[in-house]
Amino acid sequence: MMLQFEGVVATGSVALDSGISDTALKKFNGDTFLYSVTGPGGGITVWKLLEGIVPQQQDIQYYSGTISQQIGNSAELVTLAGSDQLILDVDLATGLVGYTLNPDGTVGTLQTTDSLIGGGDVAALVQYSVETGGVLALAHEDTGQISTYLVNPDGSLTVSGSIAGRADSMEVIQFGSENVVVASDAETDSIAIYTVDSATGGLSEVDNSDALNQLGIAVPTAVDVVQAYGQSWVVVAGAQSNSISLMKLDASGSLVPTDHVLDSLHTRFETLQDMSVIEVDGHVFLVAGGGDDGVTLFTMTPGGQLVYLDSFADTLDTGLQNVETVITAHVGDELQIFASSQQDGGLTQLTVDLSDLGIVQEGFGTITGTNQNDMLNGGILDTNLSGGVGDDILIAGAGATEMTGGAGADIFVMQHGSAPVIITDFEAGTDRLDMFDFPLLRTPDQLTFTATGQGALIEFLDTTVELISAAGGPLSEQQVFGAGFGGPDHIPVDLGTLGGLDPGSSDGVLGDISIDSQTQNPALANAEIQLALEGGGILTVRADENGVFDLDLPPGMFSGEFDVIKGYSTASADINALDALQVLRISVGLEPTWGPASAENLIAADISQDGTVNALDALAILQVSVGQSTPHSPEWVFLDDDADLSGITPNNVSYETGVDIVAVDNVITADMTTILLGNIEQA
Structure with a gap:
């Protein structure tokens, strides 16, 4: 699929064509209308989008009265008392300010709500519904608060809560009757996920620091959300990191990174300013642009990875110098993409042919x-x-x-x-x-x-x-x-793919354990879970800090070998000099201090995993106990609880890890024995 340049649409008025800071899309009676807004002294332009022909100018509206010189950069669509409105960011306003939108797409009268606790200087907003009705969440610039307001039947607003936070981009995504709000702010370099109280509409922030910190997103300029492939997804644009990050989102507000891409010589999203994500007939497309004088087109796989399709660079005929805004509409058999520039006037229109989708x-x-x-x-x-x-x-x-x-x-x-x-x-x-x-x-x-x-x-x-x-x-x-x-x-989003787990990853649980993929499994905390399927490949996932994991198997019955890869946490101090002494005794033909060594003791003693217990194993364990580096790092091994270990001797430490399982409808249960190599304990 290729990006096709169609032209630059403009009104001919400098006030309406220059400095377009935001755009919005709205459908009325099956027709799609594009709204572009400019800054102080400017106004709103309405374009009707039609397949196969250039957009038709539907209306223009210059800002009037005292708001003309107080307009900020954002414009958001909301519905109040059954009336569609385009809400503006107005610096000194005390209430919410916006223009009504008529059923033919044209701009109606200027409206102002009651006074708001944070004023009308609104950097971003989202609208959603809860048990008691509609809610607006507003990010107030002056207060550093994100406040929630219940929308009354007459369109007035009643404050229902407030939380510390800043945002210049906000989106909401729905999970059944539940909502999750996603927010980013370039100035504070922050990304936040909020769950929504189903009764009051109030927000509660979810800690996603681990997932976000590993991505290295710098100066997030935009967030977007999409529901596709049976999942909910969050996309974050990073201007300073020149990055696009894709993450799965669940109803609890937890994020799982799936892809993180950086601009290159082949793409056009350096200093990324805006992006647009759209789902069409089961396919997901993403368009991004910024200071790289052009735009880039991706599609998304069901596994949550971005596949590069095309880039379009600015020409003498286009207006893509330092792209400011990007928006995408599905019109007939076309994707219609509109981008505004920080230098050039008007909106550059590109299309993608979807007739053969x-x-x-x-x-x-x-x-x-x-x-x-x-x-x-x-x-x-x-x-x-x-x-x-x-x-x-x-x-x-x-x-x-x-x-x-x-x-x-x-x-x-x-x-x-x-x-x-x-x-x-x-x-x-x-x-x-x-x-x-x-x-x-x-x-x-x-x-x-x-x-x-x-x-x-x-x-x-x-x-x-x-x-x-x-x-x-x-x-x-x-x-x-x-x-x-x-x-x-x-860029890898799971550092475990680069050579295994950090040996200091987490503590473990020694001895017999029962594993259930539907419950917490303390022995599996932060471990890598592998399932080698019969007649298939190897599935690998990472368990969370509680040992909870999901292999995301489809419905049905699948057989395979289940195994666990887990490093040793040095903070636990489970391996000490006494362990080295016990191994040294075994290596010279003596018993441990408590009596005969069990098969589990011999497996733990062979930290080098060369099949014998010898003085080199004792040396390696001693090095671990005093914090020195060793070529034989300790790790946990997971064996079938019913494994026959009767043939193991100090000179024949032979065993297989893992256990054969049958997964039924993505549920896995297994009984295993866990042994920490280097830790010699009396049974």
Whole structure:
């Protein structure tokens, strides 16, 4: 999918065309209207959006009276007493100020509500409903408070609560009858998530510092939300970090990062100022722009990753110098994108043709697309993806994946940690291989690339990709990747993918444990959970601080081997010099101080995991106990509680970790034995 320049729309009035600081979309009677607002001395322009032709100017409204020189940068749509209004940020106002909107999209009369506790200088607002009616949450610039107001039947407002916080961008997303508010503020470099009291509409902040701190978002200039693929998603634009961050959001207000991309030479969102996210027929699109004189188009996968589609750079005919605002409308079979500039007048219109938009389907087995532009996502078991005619996006699953793009310009998206992938018809110069998911992969030079008689073999970390050329014969690295990878840089959002857990991650639980994926599991706190599926790939997730995990399996019954990878917390001081002494005694043929060593003792003693208990194990344990570095770091091992350990001796420490399980409707239960290597305890 490509961005197509259509033109620059303008009124011819400098006051209405220059310095457009915000835009909004509203539908009336099936027609879509675009509202653009300018600053002091300016006004509002209304454009009617129609498929296939330039927007039609519907109305203009110059600011009147005392507000003319007090207008700020934001404009938000609300409904009060059945009347649609465009609310403005007015510096010295005491109440909420806005213009009514008529059913034909035109601008009506200027309205002011009662006095507000924070005044009418509103940096951002959202509207939602609770048990008692409608609520407005307003971020007041002057007070540093976000206040909530109940909307009365006559359109007046009654304050219901207030919380410390600043925001220049706010969105709300609904989970059934519950609401969650997402806010960001560039000035204070903050991002906040608030749950909503279902009775009063009041806000309570949720601590997401761990999730947000690992992303490194600097100067968040915009947030957006979207519901797609059965999940709720939050997107954050970072101006100083030149980044777009994508996170899953649940009803409790907790965030899970899924992707974090940085601007590159191939994209146009450096100094990112604004973005727009839209869902169309099951597909999600994101458009972003800022100080890079252009805009960039992405789509989103069901797994929450951004796939780069296209960028459009400013020209002499466009108005994309230092993009200020971006907004996207779905009109007929088009995405209509409008961007304003900090230097150029008017709104630059770009379109994306959606007439061939196909299906989005995820699963395993055989998945066949249509003759349109499909997105097919491989599943947890071995999968065959067949795109058919169209510009398709085929995404590798956890299991072995065979992909056939068919005719059209296809994008083949690889997944880190997936089983082997075969692409049966790669068209050099037409198709694209997207390897964004591999951690710290920046150039094709990092890959092991081998030309073969029928295409090429690509290897990186533990993943192999076999390309079979549609034209026959070998493929060169230049034919596959051109001058290098296109699109943005993707930064890992789970540092566990970079080499395992920090040994100081958390304490553990020694001995026999029962694991239930529906409850808290203290022994699994902060551990990496793996499930190697029969006939499929390996699923990996991180348990939270309470040991709660979700492998997100589809409904049904799945068999596999369940295992846990967990580091040792040095803060627990469970390993000490006495452990080293016990291992030294075992290594010279003596018993531990309490008597015969159990099989579990011998497993714990073999910290080097070389199959024998010797003096080097004792030395490594002593080094751990005094805080020295050692090549044999302690870790937890998880064994089947019914494992036969009778054959273990000091010279034959042989065992297998993990346990065979059957998952039913995403529920996993298992009985296991946990052993901390280096910790020798009497049973």
